[in-house]
Amino acid sequence: MVADAPGSAFPHRHLLAIEGLHPPALLAVLDLADTYVEQNRDADKKRALLRGRTLMNLFFEASTRTRTSFELAGKRLGADVINMAVSTSSVAKGETLIDTAMTLNAMQVDVLVIRHAESGAVKLIADKVNCAVINAGDGTHEHPTQALLDALTIRRRTGRISGLRVANCGDIAHSRVARSNIHLLNALGARVRVVAPRTLLPAAIERLGCEAFDDMRAGIEGCDIVMMLRLQTERMHGALVPSIREFFRFFGLDYAKLAAARAEAIIMHPGPMNRGVEIDSEVADDIHRSVIREQVEMGVAVRMACLDLLTRNLLANARPS
């Protein structure tokens, strides 16, 4: 394995998790992403920065936003981008995860973007390949680029992150987005809360550095940011909520519950949204309060910044043959 790149603004070989990243590295991504937001609003969005580089998207789980935004990010920076269709690949023939990754690595791919249902699977691959690896979501563990794009959205809207009160609400137990957000927001000085029914609150979640609530109004009271999360039924074994109606009644974000947050509080959601389950449609579409579409826009810029920084490190470390 190639070592991390000391001296760089983002001194890491891979982006596998937010946990363990220091504020200067996080801020380097956010600051660079700000410049890409502007570039993406220009008519000419394309640069030759990554010309000759190859980016491979390897998604073992469904994705709309994350996969497309990595594809756009790579293309806007001039890289060749390949989307592996996992269902028609040799994975369907029983090839192991490591064999698949080693095969792709042998094709001299520069950046591998991986999403997988198992927590830790992306790290397993990163330890074996000599390209840069970005975790696009591994099981219930982490989704680092989502937390970075959330932070960028917040910072551009409110001008800061430090001192803000942020409530992550919904299915905390299965959410890699919540975990990455807790680490990142804590590192940048926000005060983080998680709000969920007890069945969806991991026992030791406070140890990650957040306050836990099982009452929605109490949880979002006085908050600057209300982040809603989808019920990840695909990761649930057995019923953890009595019914969708019950869940919406007590934990779905509607105007009545939102009234407990600060008057200028903004509403976020990583998508995909289940309208009428964790969030009321009107609230989700409220152009004054909801920044859900801005989050999607920031996703492209943040991923461009990550690709830019990680490929600089590839240059710093000559690739082993």
Ligand code: NCD
């Ligand atoms: C999230 C994910 O995949 O973890 N979505 C995303 O990347 N935008 C959240 C989810 O699936 O609910």
